[in-house]
Amino acid sequence: MNTITLKKVKTIKTLNNIAECGLKVFKKEQYSIDNDCSNPDAILLRSFNMHSMELGDQLKAIARAGAGVNNIPVQKCTERGIVVFNTPGANANAVKELVLTSLISSSRNLFAGVAWTKSLEGEGEQIPKLVEAGKKQFVGKEIKGKTLGVIGLGAIGALVANDALDLDMDVIGFDPFISVDTAWNLSRNVQRAMTIEQLFAESDYITVHVPLTNDTRGMFNEATFSLMKPGVHILNFSRGELVNEEDMAVALENGKVGMYITDFPNETILKMKNVIPLPHLGASTKESEDNCAIMAARQVKEFLETGNIKNSVNFPNVALPYTGLRRVAALHQNVPNMVGQITTVLSNYNLNIADMVNRSRNEYAYTLIDIDNQVNEEIISSLENKINQISGMISVRII
Structure with missing residues (x-):
């Protein structure tokens, strides 16, 4: 404390x-x-x-x-x-733009085509004929009418989903923890996947925008690949560890995954076929x-x-309009009677509460209390010490 x-x-x-x-x-x-x-x-x-x-x-x-x-x-x-x-x-906008750029570029084999064209340096006047003869190896496909699966509909995922609709894609999204704010910003034309398995089965392209947790680590693996369409393109601009790389290498080799676009290259990734490795440019x-x-x-x-x-x-998000009154800001454990003990201390100093808010997040909580009294520095110091003595208190400020 x-x-x-x-x-x-x-x-x-x-x-x-x-x-x-x-x-x-x-x-x-x-x-x-x-x-x-x-x-x-x-x-x-x-x-x-x-x-x-x-x-x-x-x-x-x-x-x-x-x-x-x-x-x-x-x-x-x-x-x-x-x-x-x-x-x-x-x-979010920076990542969204790169996701959509990669989505289109990978579908049109743009990256491989550019690399091949640059390899023609030194061929002189033969280059136009070589280009015409060689371009057929880079024939791609259009994204219009294809289905994009978006896993995670937070700030980035929602932007990707909305803009993909504007590109005439069908979009299906999965996010069991979608916030109200995000839901308001998400187009009603984004189809809701009831399960992630449904998204895997219906998508031609899959882009993932979730944090790395114990539940999401390795979420792309042999079992989930088996649910997907052959040749699916997977875009990962979230965390490299979301993908089981050994299973991805096999899926790319046998064609189950047609292309893997990742912002998190490493030695293993660079050895795989049909990978587009980007140098962590998402937010750059x-x-x-x-x-x-x-x-x-x-x-x-x-x-x-x-x-x-x-x-x-x-800690929980907490906001109380600031009016210039003295304010108690207490971070504490989320246990019973913490607010009661704080207000009891204030009462013992004959201090009146003008406004108050308390929120919790798992094992921790945060309390803001505005004091409707003029309080001198001596009382402030004593008040901080008294509140800080409460069992379960982590830190106290009087602003």
């Missing part, structure tokens, strides 16, 4: 190059960007591996300018009361990097200044 008191000037540390437009979110009068600081208030990063890094006792938030947080010790942060943010959707656009940086910075700023949480991967 630790009590955290906000410093007047808060320190932000970056562990990777963060776009300047993101860092400008932090006003110089209130924040210092200090990459040498060993005990910052918050950290912004992209791919830096934090697992062996010491976490200072003033660290309150870590924001990943991207979606995956495998490079952050999330459980350790949770136990310390450090909120970990990511930026879902900030790079300037626009995407800017969007991620701004989104990460805004989420950290909002949390440090108001206690509101949006897009956390380890």
Whole structure:
């Protein structure tokens, strides 16, 4: 358990190059960007591996300018009361564009055709005749009228599904955990697969947009390949580990999978036939990097200044309109009577509650309480100590 008191000037540390437009979110009068600081208030990063890094006792938030947080010790942060943010959707358009580009290009054998054409260098005046004679080996197929299966209908999957409809594809989607917000943004013409097996059986192309979990690891394997149409194209712009590579090699060899497009190449992948390996380009656009940086910075700023949480991967999302009143922000275990104990402490100080919200996420919870009283610094310090003594409390701030 630790009590955290906000410093007047808060320190932000970056562990990777963060776009300047993101860092400008932090006003110089209130924040210092200090990459040498060993005990910052918050950290912004992209791919830096934090697992062996010491976490200072003033660290309150870590924001990943991207979606995956495998490079952050999330459980350790949770136990310390450090909120970990990511930026879902900030790079969605970039990934969507590359998925659709790869979908069309692989169907038209564009990548192989370009490589073959470049190999004709030095043939001089014979090149036009060679092109005409050789182009038949790259005859492809159109995607119009074909069925695209989209697994995972979050920010990226929904964009892919909607735009594929505009390309006159039939689209079937599977996502048992689809959010209300995503459902509103998804075209009503996207067919709903009742099971993932149905999607596997009906799709000519399959694109996957789900996180890597114990349930999704190796979800593309011998058993699931057996359910698919012969020659299916599989696009993986999520995580390499979603695919059992040994089974994929066999499926590509026997033609069950016609093409595997992946953003996660390795030595094994490069040895397979009919693979289009991309150098992890999914979110590699300037626009995407800017969007991620701004989104990460805004989420950290909002949390440090108001206690509101949006897009956390380890604590519940909680928001309470900030009116400038003193606010208790308490991260604690999700056990009975925590809110009651906090309000009892406030009552003992004759403090009135103006507004309050509490949300839980698995074993942890977060409580925001606005105090409808003027409170001096001496009372604040005493109040923090009292609340922090509650069993199950992780960290407390009074903003």
